[in-house]
Amino acid sequence: MNRPSFGHRLGHTALWLAAASPLSALAELRTVSSPWLDVAYDSAQLPDASWQITLGANLPVTSCSGVPLVCMFTGGGPLDLQIRPSGDGAGGLGTLDLMLTFKGPQSLPLFDGSAIVSTAAPSTASFSTTSAFTVPDGAQITTGKGLASLTVLAGGGESLQSVLHPVASSVSPFVTQHLGPPDNGFWLTAPGASGSWQLSVQQQLVGSNHLVPSDDPACASVDCMSAVRSGAALLQFDLLVPMSYTVESINSPVPEPASAALLATGLLGLLGAQRRRSAAARPRALR
DSSP states (O other), rough: OOOEEEGGGGGHHHHHHHHHOGGGGGEEEEEEOOSSSEEEEEETSSSSTTEEEEEOOOOEEEEEETTTTTTEOOOOOOOOEEEEEEESSSSSEEEHHHHHHEEOOEEEEEETSEEEEEOOGGOOOOEEEEEEEEEETTOOOOEEEOOOEEEEEETTTEEEHHHHEEOOOSOEEEEEESSSSSTOOTTOOOOEEEEEEEEEEEEEEOOEEEEESSSTTTOSSHHHHSEEEEEEEEEEEEEEEOOEEEEEEHHHHHHHHHHHHHHHHHHHHHHHHHHHHHHHHHHHGGG
């Protein structure tokens, strides 16, 4: 099985030109959102009736105890843009243009006066696909391997590619591919926790070729066997953005001396006015 490798940019000139076009110009623009990231895509490339798209992260589990109260957290997973076919499976994604807009660190206050600050790390984002290559009924002989090609083009010129040639199998029909750190290096043009990033994903799936026995009892040669291609379907696509989680104190601002003096003067004035109103409201006989 071939390892993913850096693609040759000259071999992807046409794909790069497609990725360079502004996504905002597309007529069928859709957006999925999370607190950390908005992802815009062309619904003509991902029709709502054929694909399910989700975006989210498994947040840390928090627990607070003790006197004074102290909160801690455990767990916390990556931000995951997941694309799955609505039915039993679909051919490759074809061409998918994405515009990622990161919103910066997000803060989740805790009960002890601290907060969990979560930050996305786009430069370590990776891509993963799972596809199925299913054996045709009655297949006996494999005459040609299949194709599973995954290419990701970044707005700054990076091009990562994985090309595999799987053969359909009834024992292990699943084929996975991975692009991104740590195997393929880091995305040098990715923004920080804030900023936009344009990507183009290209996926192609072609089933392997097989020969099926003939129904003719007189058949004594492969010449009378029929050729059939295996199924090749994308089951799941994931864009994974690692997240960092840290605990930070939330400190209430301390007033400056001049502000504190002005506040005290105002409070004394209000107290004096309240006393004068109370004295004026007392019955005259009691004075």
